[in-house]
Amino acid sequence: MRIMGLDCGVTEIRGIVCNQDGKVLNTARMAAESGEGFFKYIHNIQSLVNTLAQPYSEISCVGVASTGRIDPQNGIVLNSTIPGYTGINLRVVVSSVLDVDVVVQNSDRAALIGESWMGAAKGYKDVVLLTLGTIVGGATMIDGNIHHGSSFRAGEWGHMQLIPNGKPCSCGRTGCLEQYIATSILSEQMERVLGLNACREEYHELYPGENENIAAVLGEFTGHLAWAVGNIEATADPELVLIGGESFEWFDIFSPLLSGELAKRNIRLPVKKILLGSDSGCIGAVKLALENCQCTKNKNK
Ligand SMILES: [Zn+2]
Structure with missing residues (x-):
């Protein structure tokens, strides 16, 4: 076939x-x-x-x-x-x-179905995917099945409200997660502190531990991401949160900081990157x- x-x-x-x-x-x-x-x-x-x-x-x-x-x-x-x-x-x-x-x-x-079949979610039944790109999307798997919701909107984690009276969002509300952890927002902030249109490899060289400006941007980013993971844990109680979209390529850079932010909030939910890219x-x-x-x-x- x-x-x-x-x-x-x-x-x-x-x-x-x-x-x-x-x-x-x-x-x-x-x-x-x-x-x-x-x-x-x-x-x-x-x-x-x-x-x-x-x-x-x-x-x-x-x-x-x-x-x-x-x-x-x-x-x-x-x-x-x-x-x-x-x-x-x-x-x-x-x-x-x-x-x-x-x-x-x-x-x-x-x-998420692909990752469940032969990627990072293989063997798991309850998984949330957060897709971080220009926008923030996602998907939720419950007991091995995709959860669609009553109007096919379940898993739109990007519009979870994170900051009261925060930044305006394209959805008409304010303070949505998307306005704080979209890859485009992260890139803008990196460019602001570094003053250059750096590519991912350059960020690797400028490891956050050795550059306080990068550490500050990634600290804020991973802090927001950790709050989101905590909210996901309370809402869907998955076994695993996967990070996909463009940001999966950045995962190895921000992962140590994210682990620290999760620990600070007493969140034990494992967070991994997707494997199939x-x-x-x-x-x-x-x-x-x-x-x-x-x-x-x-x-x-
Ligand atoms: Zn929104």
Whole structure:
């Protein structure tokens, strides 16, 4: 069997083709160009599906992970920052190119499914993923299943209110977690104290223990993150919190400081980084397709 997994982000669309054991046979990626409107964005998704499918005589089914609030039952984008993308039926978008079963899920939830299948959450049943990028997203797994909530909003940890009367947020409220621990906020603060557009490798060289400005920024960042982990512990009581998104690459830098901030607050919940990196969403999409498409169910009989 050949199963395709897609992860449609705001800046990039990624895809993989796997066999039924999750062995990756082929990968492809392209710029999303979502700023050019949803027509272009959807055209790019369809183009990547074509590219990935080309070498194979048959693709059995497709799992699609996408940015935005997603209704996985109907395959519909319920809310998105990409203009015109809200209301799009992703099942139709993909099956009009490849006439096979298509399952759809939000990217963060797919990433958690991927990590649970063959990444850092393997063997765990109750896990929360915090995705730290330009925005802060996430997903919650309870007893091995993704928790969607009554309106598919469960796991939007970025809009947990952290600071009363704090910074204004895009959601209309103030003091949301996203305004304090998004990777974009961290980068801005680093640039402010260092006066340069430093890349991650440079931060590695300027280890926080040897630079009080970096230590101050990371101290505040990990403090906010620790409060969030404490709130997650009280809300969802998971066995593990995973850090994903762009910030998983920074994890080794801020992890020692985070451990200290967690200990200060008497929080014993383990916090780890994801293992599958940028592929976690695609791999989770493949797993979803394997579990939910009719073709795989028939072949497994
Ligand atoms: Zn918010």
